[in-house]
Amino acid sequence: MDSLDFYVNQKRKNEDLLRIAQITQSKYKYIRLVAFVVALVIPFVVSDSVFVSALFFLLGISAFLFVVRRDILLDIRIAKIESLIEAATQEINAIETDQFPGRNGSCFSNRKHAYSSDLNIFGERSLYHFLNRTHTAAAEQLLANWLKAPASKAEIEKRQQAVRELVSKPELLIEIRSLAVLKNRNKEKNDLSGLDLKTDAFWPRLKIAFGYAVAFSLLNLVLIGTYFTGHLNYLFLLAAVGFNYVLFSSLYRKVTKQAEPVLGQSRDLCFFEDFIAVFEREQVQSQLLNDLAREFSAAGESGSVVISRIRKLLHRTDHRYNLALQLVLFSWCYADVAFLFDYWRVQRRYSGFLTRWLHAVAHLEVLSSFAVMQFNQSWLFPSISENPIQFVAEGLGHPLIPSAKRVVNDVRFDDRNRMLIVTGSNMSGKSTFLRSVGVNLVLALAGAPVCAAKFETGPFELMTYMVISDSLNENVSTFQAELLRIKQILDASRTKHNLFVLLDELLRGTNTTDRELGCKAIVRHIAHHQLFAVVATHDLSLANMEQQFPRQIRNAHFDIQIETGKMFFDYKLKSGVCQSFNASMLLKEIGLDLNDASGDASRN
Incomplete structure (x- = not known):
């Protein structure tokens, strides 16, 4: 099925x-x-x-x-x-x-990141948007972190094993998804970091407040009993109880204000309680899932039971928002302080475990997101090698292009083929090919499946130069932005020997002569430092550098077919230098006469 x-x-x-x-x-x-x-x-x-x-x-x-x-x-x-x-x-x-049902991760966008902006990792219809099935803020942040930085080979393999096991449990995956749907419907918060407040400074004040609450409550109880025995006037009773309330209110407000981050979050704990309970029932085999599942019993008892206890204690503190109870009970009994005291006593006992459980839930959410993607797409788990000079991809496609429209290609890099210079006409598929390589490399090094029939890679660090623009806020022109990104890549190349660089149309913000000189200098630098790179360009002079570095550079291209005046693209990568271009035809289609040499001069 x-x-x-x-x-x-x-x-x-x-x-x-x-x-x-x-x-x-x-x-x-x-x-x-x-x-x-x-x-x-x-x-x-x-x-x-x-x-x-x-x-x-x-x-x-x-x-x-x-x-x-x-x-x-x-x-x-x-x-x-x-x-x-x-x-x-x-x-x-x-x-x-x-x-895509999840959040798009636009809050994690950073144009200064080494590749995330160029590869559309975050934002609407991005890779993050495509992957994301998380609910909690911690899991959303963790997924972003995994996509922004490569993991070690050992960690990648542990994640792959965990994802494989989760893929074999589709009923578990749909149950986890339903929990997030239910909690979103209930408008539960997805950030419970406040539950694990540091209590060292708060606990002494709360103990004092609890002592006062017990003393004033007993005093009020004696006053009420005295009234009902007929030994106390009704007005005096109200005055005495009101006076006690005023005396206690200052300390009460300080205590409740410091406790505010956790008050009212009882409903928000339901997701964690249910999520942990689901995994406590499940028998898991992979090392990473076992390690995470063991976290839920680290306190010596069931994590979901402890979360349930904390949730019920927090629910009792929610009664302080009930006006009727405030007037009838809490105005003289101060039971809400006792409820808060009970909660904080349990919270102090499990404080360190709460952090560990929220951390484990976040990891399980991200792994489940990878598993849902794999279950939906049936892609490939890549092979990760310790060899830093290996990259082989067959049937490589862009994950965000629907399968019916996706065109796949093969590409290989090794010690004798470290750089690929890709020429081609406009709209022929050069940029999409670069993004296909980059996005799948991001997935592979995060521990996720990739959109390919075969994928083997070493432990690379990815850097890109693709979508460069100016910034009015930062007072940076387009060319200056290009220089900053190039400098970032050049600096990294001097200290890191496992860089994989994707470059698309270098130095677009300057004149033709300087661009040609600059592009060749960049390519020579990359070749001298033996980096892996894919360089997409319209500049055919760059293709000649294969002769200068025959053991490192090879040429490939995307071409165009023209039949009866119509352009057709097959988006297939071919060896050699492109011989067909289409800019002139496209300019003619929008009404420009390229054969008119007179231009405006004839009208002056």
Whole structure:
């Protein structure tokens, strides 16, 4: 069964379950009504016996409460079923219409990064957008970090093993996706870093506040008892309780203000509780998944149970926002301080574990994102070599181009072929080829599958020069921006010997003569430092440098076919230098007469 069939079947199965659940829920409405009648109507109509009336009342109330509880549980089940349906629908849309369900990662964009801006790693319809199935802020940041820097060979292989195992568990993947869908629907926060506040400075103040709360609560209780025995005036009671509240309020406000980052987050913990519970039930084999799963039992008990306990304690502190409870209970009892004290006592005990669990959840989310991509696409896990002079790709395509439109190519680099100079006409596929190499290299070195039939690579560090623009905010012209990026590459080449460089149309911001001289100087520098590089250019003079460096440089090209005045591109990489160009034809199509030499001179 392919991925699309799996999601369609999951959607249909859960739609059937949803219909059954909704029918059951409608029956509960009638049962509640019957129970209500039994409890409140029949006892006064059927019998004059107090015993019989009380019996009917108790039976009716018991049945009513039982059905209400079952209805609440059914509501929870319906919400989970609906989230499974929505998760399956999102993946169907991702496969069929390229509608990516996750955030696009635009907040991680950095034009000064070595390659992320040129390769469209972040932003709308980017690689990050395509991959992302994470929910928490920590996981979103971790995914960005993995895409911005290569991992070691050992770490890549551990990630690949984990992703392979997750791919074999599609039901687990869709359940994880449904958790994120459900929590997004509930508008739960995805950043719980505040839960692990450093408590050294706060804990002493909270203990003092708790002591005062107990003392004032007992005093108020004595005052209330004295009032009910008739020994205290009502107005004096209100004045005494109000005076105690004023005395305590200053310390109370300081305590609650410092605790504000965690107050009101009880609902937000549901995702972590459910996510951890899912992995605690799952039997995993790969080293990385085992290591992460063991984190959830590092405290000596189930991580989901501890999270549940913390969530319930936080939920009790949420009662402080209830106006009725504030007036009736917390105005004299200060129970919310006791609730906060209970929470912080548990939080201090598990403080270090909370950080580890959030870290483990983030890793599992990112690995699950890679696994969903692989399950949807059925691509290849690349082979990572320690050999720094190896790069082989066959059937290489751009991951973000739909498979029906994707054209694949083969490319190979080794000790005798370190640089590829690619010439070609406009729109022939040069830039897309460079991005195909770069994006797949990013995926490979992050531990993800790649869009290729064969992919072997060494531990490269990637740098690019492709989309260079000016910056008004930074007062940087286009040519200055080009120079800054070139300097960044040249500086790195002097200290790093595993660079893989992608260069697209060098020095576009200067005149033809200087550009030719500068481009050749850059290519010579790369050749002398024996870097791996792909250089895309319209400048045929660069192709002549193969003669100067025959053991390092080779030429390849993308060409154009013209039939009955129409241009056709096959986007296939071919050996040698391009002999066909199309700029003149394109200029004629927009109305320029290239044969008119007189120009404006004839009109002066």
